[in-house]
Amino acid sequence: MLRNATPSDIPNIQKLINANLDKLLPRTDQELLELIDTCWVIEENGEVVGCCCLEQYSSKIAELRSLAVRHDCRGKGYGQQLVRVAVDEAKRRNIRQILVVTSSREFFEKMNFGLCLNEKYALFWNGTNPETARERENLTAQPNLSSK
DSSP: OEEEOOGGGHHHHHHHHHTTTTTSOOOOHHHHHHTGGGEEEEEETTEEEEEEEEEEOSSSEEEEEEEEEOGGGTTSSHHHHHHHHHHHHHHHTTOOEEEOOOSOHHHHHHTTOOOBTTTBOOOOOOSOOHHHHHHHHHHHHSOOOTTO
């Protein structure tokens, strides 16, 4: 059963996220509580086995976050149901772009996610100083003259 998440679901959502930290970022209880109005869960036999959140950044863009389905419940279409409900909510809010950061590209491409206008890319700041990075590149590109 697909339904809106409630604050009492947060411990179970945390279990799903924590079981998938190889693919998901950890979330605090406070972060999940702030997103609870745009967070959904899938229940099977009274247990939460899937979750997904939609975080709205502006009137134009939102991110689909923390999509997880318990390992033994995969292949039943739960992930697709969760994505669809999040996309429907974004449409209801007139949000034009929904982004997802994922290592499961093929799954999201099947759900009509792709490059924006086939030309935009999400780029992430990596925390290095550009001058330091260039200096490092120059040092590794120069021949070792100490052996002469």
